[in-house]
Amino acid sequence: MAPTATPATESKDDLEATVKKLASLKPIGHSSFKGDVKVGYEGSWIEGLPESTKARYARHGVDISNGYPYVPENDKIPKFVDEAYAIRNEDYPFIERGKNADPEKKALFGAAKEVRNLTKHIGTEIVGLQLADLNDKQKDELALLIAERVVVFFKDQDLSPQKQLELGHYWGQVEVHPQVPRINHQLDGISVIWQDYFREKYGLGLTFKKAIGGNSQWHTDLVHEHQPAGITHLHNDAIPKVGGDTVWASGYAAYDKLSPALQKFLDGKTAIYRSAHQYIDRENPLKGPKYVEREHALVRTHPATGWKSLYVNRSMTVRIVGLEPEESKVILEYLYSVYEKNLDIQVRFNWTPSKPGLGTSALWDNRISQHFAVWDHEGNEARHGTRVTSLAEIPYFDPESKSQREALGLSLN
Ligand SMILES: [Fe+2]
Numbered sequence: 001m002a003p004t005a006t007p008a009t010e011s012k013d014d015l016e017a018t019v020k021k022l023a024s025l026k027p028i029g030h031s032s033f034k035g036d037v038k039v040g041y042e043g044s045w046i047e048g049l050p051e052s053t054k055a056r057y058a059r060h061g062v063d064i065s066n067g068y069p070y071v072p073e074n075d076k077i078p079k080f081v082d083e084a085y086a087i088r089n090e091d092y093p094f095i096e097r098g099k100n101a102d103p104e105k106k107a108l109f110g111a112a113k114e115v116r117n118l119t120k121h122i123g124t125e126i127v128g129l130q131l132a133d134l135n136d137k138q139k140d141e142l143a144l145l146i147a148e149r150v151v152v153f154f155k156d157q158d159l160s161p162q163k164q165l166e167l168g169h170y171w172g173q174v175e176v177h178p179q180v181p182r183i184n185h186q187l188d189g190i191s192v193i194w195q196d197y198f199r200e201k202y203g204l205g206l207t208f209k210k211a212i213g214g215n216s217q218w219h220t221d222l223v224h225e226h227q228p229a230g231i232t233h234l235h236n237d238a239i240p241k242v243g244g245d246t247v248w249a250s251g252y253a254a255y256d257k258l259s260p261a262l263q264k265f266l267d268g269k270t271a272i273y274r275s276a277h278q279y280i281d282r283e284n285p286l287k288g289p290k291y292v293e294r295e296h297a298l299v300r301t302h303p304a305t306g307w308k309s310l311y312v313n314r315s316m317t318v319r320i321v322g323l324e325p326e327e328s329k330v331i332l333e334y335l336y337s338v339y340e341k342n343l344d345i346q347v348r349f350n351w352t353p354s355k356p357g358l359g360t361s362a363l364w365d366n367r368i369s370q371h372f373a374v375w376d377h378e379g380n381e382a383r384h385g386t387r388v389t390s391l392a393e394i395p396y397f398d399p400e401s402k403s404q405r406e407a408l409g410l411s412l413n
Helices: 008-024 044-048 051-059 081-086 106-111 136-149 161-171 195-201 251-256 260-266 325-341 404-408
Strands: 114-117 124-127 151-157 191-194 229-238 246-250 270-279 290-297 299-301 308-310 317-320 346-349 359-365 369-373 384-391
Touching (some): 051 229, 106 136, 136 161, 136 359, 151 346, 191 195, 251 325, 251 404, 308 325
Parallel strands (some): 124 151
Antiparallel strands (some): 114 124, 151 359, 246 369
């Protein structure tokens, strides 16, 4: 029997009713999460907060008396993809703090006890300096150092969330995430990174057999933004005794690994980048969740160093614009493998401070890197931190710019 046709007006009313119903529901959440998104303050989780985190908050007068963590209320979280697109969709002036810094970084290095490069191509640790004490000159020099070394570490820090936020504002527009957990409703721009909480509340199903997912996979933060992430500063205040490391890989070096012919092919190309979270399509609400997707330069020039970087990652790069889907898939797979398989362009960092009770900070530049949080502690020991991300410029490709090795006069073979 042929289906009965529904009058057009009735189906339109039905659609509107469905859209209204969907809008009243809870947000969909992170693509890796299986459960509902929880909103408001959590009462019971405060008991499970690591002692070192509680002590840090108490030392710095951070109010967690209402519960912990805090997730924005339901009516403040975007449910429709058009609402998510509208967040920070306007051009925002960005000042690259590393651009006019002293190339020798005398103010920063002079105040440190030791400056230690952890590998040849990526990662530097600064010893004997508190991030909370940096003056503007030192912050500029640190921005340049991060731009050159991709990621910079500071152990044994007594850093308040308020100071961490202030540092983030200095380096760019601080990203306020519409739905990830926060410390409280006052500290906008600080995301709580607490793997135990994510795992249990959002059903992030990490196990020993499946230790890849969420932050534990190669990714770059916030690539779907109109002006994607520059410096991300993660301060971990609870760290497993053994393990819980993070690995970073350099985008400059990944670009330098490619043949001149492939570099030339990719220069000037763009790709589509998507969000980690999903939303409802208002025009087609029953078709399933949609991501925020934006087009950015695939090879981008860093404004402070002027070096070219390969801007792709397995989690969030959808396709290369202008290529057939199969072509794009094969090339992207190869580019991911360059980042992931070349251990000489990676640094693996253990966060354990040398003084118990203090925390460790990592500051990395998302314009020129990918990272991966290793899930070897299996949630048996707490890992908790606060994250602040400074958004940077709209990605661009300067055809006159050089690769890192070219600029430094290193062998191109
Ligand atoms: Fe991340």
